[in-house]
Structure formats: structure tokens, C-alpha cells
Amino acid sequence: MMFENTLAFARKLDAEDPLKNYREQFYIPQQNGKEVIYFCGNSLGLQPKSVRKLVEEELEKWQNLAVEGHFTGDNPWFTYHKQFKEPVARLVGALPHEVIVMNNLTTNLHLMLVSFYQPSGKRIKIITEKGAFPSDQYALESQVRYHGHNPDEVIIELAPREGECTLRTEDIISTIEQHSQELALVMMGGLNYYTGQVFDMQAITDAGHKAGAYVGFDLAHAAGNIMLDLHAWQVDFAVWCTYKYLNSSPGGVAGAFIHEKHAANTQLPRFAGWWGHREEERFQMKKGFIPIYGADGWQLANAPILLMAAHKAALAIFDEVGMEAVSRKSKKLTGYLEYMLKSNPVMEKRIQIITPENPAERGSQLSLLVKEGGKQLFEAISAAGVIADWREPNAIRVAPAPLYNSFEEVFRFHEILSGHLR
Known part of the structure; x- marks a missing residue:
């Protein structure tokens, strides 16, 4: 206009x-x-002005019910995280069983890298953007070292052409193709925090998969900001925080997406936790981790209810507006x-x-x-x-x-x- x-x-x-x-x-x-x-x-x-009421409701429940709040009243804490499935799925373009609200962003990123960065033979390299947010840089560096490799030799950083400030999609694709025989993972921000550039996530995912690599995105600056269609794009995994565009409290609870093609793959390495174990057997306290189907199987522990209540208030506004x-x-x-x-x-x-x-x-x-x-x-x-x-x-x-x-x-x-x- x-x-x-x-x-x-x-x-x-x-x-x-x-x-x-x-x-x-x-x-x-x-x-x-x-x-x-x-x-x-x-x-x-x-x-959001609605945060205080929802947080106070959970404080009152804690005050009046204590441990019984896990299983009684409206939205018992044991299943509190489940109410986020539908709205979060709509927010990021996913199926409900592909998303989970848990932990913080960097914790979730490490959990995803445990599963989706598995260097083997010649396939050890990671492609990411130069100048990625430090959380991504440090996570990738430490995961590479954990597997016994040198980050300077393994991590390929995409830089703009000389005299330019942003990346060209064709340069990203050509770099993926150039390293296709040794590429294990493509992991980038969906939106670069410094320049504000939104990357063509579908094209990058398609190229990464064609090269035989997993593809994931940090959506810290994208969730609640731009239209996402993670399921249709066939992205393997994504993580995001909720305290930026999603208005869900300082250091608030974060989110993760795992595509349903990985939902039942119990052979994927993962760092397991009690809350990710098969729900119907959780209180039998048995040895032997059996993951829940879908993204829930990557949970470590029960939900941080007060942070979740703040997220609930903010998410309701987004879900109403669309x-x-x-x-x-x-x-x-x-x-x-x-x-x-x-x-x-x-x-x-x-x-x-x-x-x-x-x-x-x-x-x-x-x-x-x-x-x-x-x-x-x-x-x-x-x-x-x-x-x-x-x-x-x-x-x-x-x-x-x-x-x-x-x-x-x-x-x-x-x-x-x-x-x-x-």
C-alpha cells in the first residue's frame, strides 16, 4: 500500500x-x-495483564492442595502440559504430538543435538550461519567436542558475500551440496537475531535431506513472529523460547518440535528423564526407559507450573488472534x-x-x-x-x-x- x-x-x-x-x-x-x-x-x-490471575490460581492451588494439586482440581499439574498441544501446534505449523513445552531453549537444543547429531565415519560436519546467537554457537561447539572432534574443523559457517549483510538462499544450498558426503547436520536460526533475516527453511530442509543430513532450527526469534509450517516442511527438529515475541515471562518455559517421522523411533539416542517415560507406567518406578510416542518422549521432568501458567496466558492471546x-x-x-x-x-x-x-x-x-x-x-x-x-x-x-x-x-x-x- x-x-x-x-x-x-x-x-x-x-x-x-x-x-x-x-x-x-x-x-x-x-x-x-x-x-x-x-x-x-x-x-x-x-x-499480558491476564498473567497475574493465572499464576495466582496455581499459587492458591499449591497453598490449599499442596501435593494433591498434581491430580485434583482444574488442570491438574500431572497433565498440565497437555493443554498446550493444540495451540502450540497451530502456532508453529505442527501436529499436536510433534510439540512439547518444557525446559529452556538451550536445554532443549542440547537434547535435540543428542538425538540428531550423530557423527559417523565421514559424516561429521555441521552447517550453521556465521554469527549465530551464542546459545547455538556454544551448544554446537560443545556437542562436537563431546564426540571427540574439533569445532574449527567440523562446523561450517555460512557467511554473506563480500559487501553484503545477509545470506543468499542459493549460497546456503550450494554449501550443503558441496559438503553432502560429509554432512551430518544443518542447524541454523530460522531468523537471524542480528540482521532479522528469515531463512527459507523449506528449501534448506529439502537440501539437507537430499544430502543425507538431519535439519533443525532455533526459532527463538521466529516463534510468534512469522508464519511457520514445520510439519509440512519436514523439519526434523526445532526449538524456541517463549519470552520474546510470545510474551511468556523472563526466562520462561521453552518449546520443542520433533517431526512425527521420528515419533516412534526408540533407537534414536536421547537423554532420558522420568517424565518422558511411558505415562501409564510412570509411577511403577521400573528400570528401563520406554519413551512416550512423539515429542513428549523427550521430556525430562514435570512441568514448571508457574512458568507454564504465564505461558498459558500469553498463548491464549495468540491463539485467539491467529x-x-x-x-x-x-x-x-x-x-x-x-x-x-x-x-x-x-x-x-x-x-x-x-x-x-x-x-x-x-x-x-x-x-x-x-x-x-x-x-x-x-x-x-x-x-x-x-x-x-x-x-x-x-x-x-x-x-x-x-x-x-x-x-x-x-x-x-x-x-x-x-x-x-x-
Whole structure:
């Protein structure tokens, strides 16, 4: 659509926005008695107002029922995790038995790597993107060392072409093909945290499988942000946190996906836990682990109920809105932000948008590469009431979230930013 650089136009977009009322379901931080412009949902989402009630319900149950809360009352703790199956499956494009809410992201990533990184013979190499989030880098490095190999020799890092900031799909595919005889795993972020680039996960998965490798993704910055179709894409595994776009509390519980083609494969290596054992025999306390069918078979322990209650509140909003509606507004909101930045000639001299222009290759984030004085600029807009995210060495990540951010906030952000670039 055709955008305009006026406050009246931004307010017109807000008036027409079908999701505008969802902002009222979140607490907006304040600075000097005024609501901030919170463009940091890609780092920590805002608190839904419904969280307190659901957490307090579980606190009361603990207070009044103690251990009996595992088996009595509404949503007994023993089966609490099961209520997330359907909504999480809709969120990431999966079947209910392919998803599980458990642990934290890096724990889940290690659990997946135990199963899906099995170097053997010449097939020992891993392909990932250069500059992946540290959680991914450290997990891959330590798993490679655990198997007795040198990460510098085993991990192949995909880097953009000289003079470019993002990866080309054809370069990813050609690298997979080049190493097809020695490749064990392709493991990348579904969306690069620094540049905001969304990778073509289906094409990467197809190429990885053709090469004889497993394929998995870290969806920390993708879940709740972009449309996902993990089952149809035939992805082997995926992991994600829930505290960014999913607004499910700081350090909240995480999620995992294991494709159903692996659901009954008891020969896959895994680190087993009591809660992943066959449910009907769990309290018989027998030796000999027998995994539950599907993603549940990767569980280690019973659910962290208070964190799960917070996730329940946040997930209910997403399930009511639907990812298609979230994605539609995301494209419009981010597109308006891009238009505003590019319409300013001063901006172009100081800032480069390194996130892809193609809406299909990005979510609710633009990464702004500041050519000089980046940290000072970030501190100045922070003092003016903008909460964004600084990432070394010189990027400001700006993430307007569809559920609680407005087009007027985009307009105001541009005013503040341009005021410090004159």
C-alpha cells in the first residue's frame, strides 16, 4: 500500500487496525510518567495483564492442595502440559504430538543435538550461519567436542558475500551440496537475531535431506513472529523460547518440535528423564526407559507450573488472534517503519537497514546499522523514551510487535530518531 509521512495517516492506520484493542491486554512500561515506545519484543515481550490471575490460581492451588494439586482440581499439574498441544501446534505449523513445552531453549537444543547429531565415519560436519546467537554457537561447539572432534574443523559457517549483510538462499544450498558426503547436520536460526533475516527453511530442509543430513532450527526469534509450517516442511527438529515475541515471562518455559517421522523411533539416542517415560507406567518406578510416542518422549521432568501458567496466558492471546492476522499486521507495521526511515535523506547518510527488503524474508524487526556514533544514538533515543535493543558492534534492533505496538508509535519513533541525527 501507499504510505504517508504524517501523524494523521499513522492514526488512520491505527483506526483501521483490527488488532488495535489487543494493546489494552498488555502492561506498557512508563518513563517520566509517560508510556515508552517499546520496540524490544524481540528480546523480551511485554506482560499480558491476564498473567497475574493465572499464576495466582496455581499459587492458591499449591497453598490449599499442596501435593494433591498434581491430580485434583482444574488442570491438574500431572497433565498440565497437555493443554498446550493444540495451540502450540497451530502456532508453529505442527501436529499436536510433534510439540512439547518444557525446559529452556538451550536445554532443549542440547537434547535435540543428542538425538540428531550423530557423527559417523565421514559424516561429521555441521552447517550453521556465521554469527549465530551464542546459545547455538556454544551448544554446537560443545556437542562436537563431546564426540571427540574439533569445532574449527567440523562446523561450517555460512557467511554473506563480500559487501553484503545477509545470506543468499542459493549460497546456503550450494554449501550443503558441496559438503553432502560429509554432512551430518544443518542447524541454523530460522531468523537471524542480528540482521532479522528469515531463512527459507523449506528449501534448506529439502537440501539437507537430499544430502543425507538431519535439519533443525532455533526459532527463538521466529516463534510468534512469522508464519511457520514445520510439519509440512519436514523439519526434523526445532526449538524456541517463549519470552520474546510470545510474551511468556523472563526466562520462561521453552518449546520443542520433533517431526512425527521420528515419533516412534526408540533407537534414536536421547537423554532420558522420568517424565518422558511411558505415562501409564510412570509411577511403577521400573528400570528401563520406554519413551512416550512423539515429542513428549523427550521430556525430562514435570512441568514448571508457574512458568507454564504465564505461558498459558500469553498463548491464549495468540491463539485467539491467529498467526495469519499477526503476520499481516507485522508486514504492514514493519513496512511503515521502513518507509518512514527511507523517506528521510538524513537517515540514509547515517543508517543502513540490513534487514531484507522483501517482507517474506523478515518478521517484526528492522536492524539499523549505524555508520558512526551508534551507541551514543542509542542512548539518546533511550533517554527520549524509546526502548529498543543495542547489539555490538553497531546495530540498533527495532521490533514493533503487532499485538501491542501502533502505527503512531512508528511515526513518533521516527520523529525521535531523526531529531538526534540532524
